[in-house]
Amino acid sequence: MTELSSPPGAAPWNTTTTHRHRARHPGLRAGVALAVVTAVAACGTFATSSGSGSGSGPSARDTTPDPAATAEAGAFLADWAGGRLDSAGARTTSPVKAQEVLRNFTVGLDISGPELTPEEAVRQDDGTVRVAFTAKMPVTGLGTWTYRSELPVRQQQEGGGWKVDWTQSLVHPHLSDTAKFRLEREEATTPKVTDRKGTVLTGEAHPSLRPVLSQLAGGGSGPRGAIRLVDRVTGEIEGTEATFGKEEVQQSDGPVATTLDATWQAAADKAMADKAGGRNASLVALRVDNGEVLAMANSPATGFNRAVSGTYAPGSTWKIVTSSALLLKNAVGLDDVVDCPKYLTVGKEFHNVETSEFPGATFRKDFTKSCNTAFISLRGKLGDSELGDVARDYFGVGQEWHVGIPSFDGSVPVPKDETEKAASMIGQGRIQANPLVMASVTATAASGRFHQPTILPGGAPGGDTTSTKPLPPSVVTQLRTLMRATVTEGTAGVLADLPGDVGAKTGTAEVSETEPNNGWLVARRGNVAVAAVVEQGVTGGASAGPILRSLLAAVPADPS
Structure with missing residues (x-):
């Protein structure tokens, strides 16, 4: 939000007028957080x-x-x-x-x-x-x-x-008996933005793209307007109290091409409108092989772009990274018994969703049933900074990404104490992510290599400045096995009837002691990774599950 000071004196109110300009003020109608x-x-x-x-x-x-x-x-x-x-x-x-x-x-x-x-x-x-x-x-x-x-x-x-x-x-x-204020907004035509096949993308057809179309088309000059001091009788302008928005940016003549896919974007917007239940929610879909973003959607559709700029605890979807860290050092095997009690106290009492328990469970079952206490019990297998190191070095989380629009690229601080380390094992504590980050994590787990997400063909200005290592093939194989089992026999059963080899991980992220939990779901099918979060969704399978199922059911084939 831009903060402006008015000159000494002025008086606001009354009518709002709109000025139309030709294609030189990108995004003056775009949603603004x-x-x-x-x-x-x-x-x-x-x-x-x-x-x-x-x-x-x-x-x-x-x-x-x-x-x-x-x-x-x-x-x-x-x-x-x-x-x-x-x-x-x-x-x-x-x-x-x-x-x-x-x-x-x-x-x-x-x-x-x-x-x-x-x-x-x-x-x-x-x-x-x-x-x-x-x-x-x-x-x-x-x-x-x-x-x-x-x-x-x-x-x-x-x-x-x-x-x-x-x-x-x-x-x-x-403000006086003779002078009042008038708000004026400027409207401009935004240069064309196209998807990967040349289809024009508009805010009317794709509501969730409204906040980013101006950023894609014109460097984010944003909306413009002014508050004028006017004569109450004649309406003549006596002065300008405040102006808003950046200076005009001259646009190039051609359309702006993106990696987005109009079909996937339409399906994502519809899934949000039909299945989010009016709650704050967001999703991202991207290609596994190169990180190209196919769709992003938010509920509400206009305003803050939660999908790429939100900051959330990722909850149990983070167990993909935790499992990677454990598997990389052979600290656990899929068939090893890692008991799953109802409660485990590490400075504070941790428990599983609905206080479930699975005595004598294998690590595979702990993952598919999302057992918090089992994962926390393995915290001694990792050094204090090891989880963050794996997230950064293999998954690119916390490095600087150049997506093409403003983004939050994740954060995994070193735990301050044993309690926070326990929380970090299950995607809580101070770990922060969003659907863009978790879709990328899912893609990396599926392919074994991090690809910086981008919304512009060939990459965004600034280039790929990340530096990561590939996951060993044995770790990738085990992660894919765990995620597939989560669909066929675990908490992501909402996706079980979809065609294809779908792998997934649910997540429930605690917000506070008084608010309902956020619900998460990440999934991979073919060459696409998707991630969704629903604020106060309680559980991932029940809240984010229907959203991603709706999306994947509407778009059965991988994008070309």
């Missing part, structure tokens, strides 16, 4: 100004504001920030007018979640208390407008209560 700030206004905790002395002598004057006045100012700002405009208006000397102006200001300028920070309260000679404040006003889809103003707070009668002495200029110094 908006981080809405929840305001926390002080309530009677303002600093006070000191007077001209400590109180000695006949000329000394106490300028300390009445605490009740500062409390009322704080309460007004808190109500305004929290959207309680009727309550904010009631704290003023003109409740009806104040409520009307505050509502017109926020609604007319598409402002949501303002942050209002009070400064020092000062008592004036006439007894009025003035409280300066900084306003940060998030304008939907554009950025944050920042300016300063102040509140006058006046005691209503001798010994009576305090109220904000209403005037339009306290909302913004330039």
Whole structure:
């Protein structure tokens, strides 16, 4: 989000106008991830100004504001920030007018979640208390407008209560009976973006691509707009209070080619719309042999691109990496008995989903049934940094990727203690990933070699700066066996009726003690690896499972 300061003075609200420009402002209609700030206004905790002395002598004057006045100012700002405009208006000397102006200001300028920070309260000679404040006003889809103003707070009668002495200029110094604000947004035609076969990709046909089409087409110049100060009668512009967006970027004449596949993208968007149940969710599909991204989808379709920029604990899908680390040093065999009790305490109590247990289970069964306690019991087989080393050296996780759009490329910190090491074995603790990362992990496990994911043919600008080693063929064979068994006899049975040699791993990632777990599923079929996460999905098989099944059922063949 871009934060902008307005010149001294201005006044926002009223109509929104749109200007159309020809193909030179990419993505002005594209979805923009908006981080809405929840305001926390002080309530009677303002600093006070000191007077001209400590109180000695006949000329000394106490300028300390009445605490009740500062409390009322704080309460007004808190109500305004929290959207309680009727309550904010009631704290003023003109409740009806104040409520009307505050509502017109926020609604007319598409402002949501303002942050209002009070400064020092000062008592004036006439007894009025003035409280300066900084306003940060998030304008939907554009950025944050920042300016300063102040509140006058006046005691209503001798010994009576305090109220904000209403005037339009306290909302913004330039807002008045003769001038108001107008929000203007610019619209531009985005240059064409095509899939791997030359099919044009659009936000209308592929909703999840809206946040990235402008990045692909024009270097991410993003949406543009401005807040103008205008005459209330004539509408004539008197000044510009804030501008949003980068300068125009001249585009090349030809379309921008990508590795995406329109058929896979359409199926991914449909799977999200039909199976995510309105929850936050995302998925990525990519080619195993070269890392080319075929599709990415998000729920909701517009806004933050969780699929490539999200940060999540990967949960039990991370057991692919953990298993690789154990198999690389022959620390465990698939038929070795690794008991799976209900609980295991390592600084804290760990348990399995639904507190399941499998006494005398083999490592193969521990993987297919996703036994947390069994994996944690093997933590002594790995050095403290070994899991992160394997993730980086073989799977490329945590190295810098050049995907072609902004991405988060995973993080595997060295555990701080034994409890965190135990959590890391099952994809918890401080391990962070997203569907892009986990689709890549799945592809690496299936092929034995990491290929940097990319959305641009031939790779993104910056090139492939990663450095990895191939997994030994024996490890790859064992990983493929484990993932296939997870479909045929384990927790990924939701994919069992799909044609082809499908391998998978489910995941359940704990978020907090009070929120439902996130659900994960990764899978590989033929030359495609896919990964999906559903926030608060509880389990991977029940939440992410139907999404990936819908996708793979709709696109039975590998892409060309």
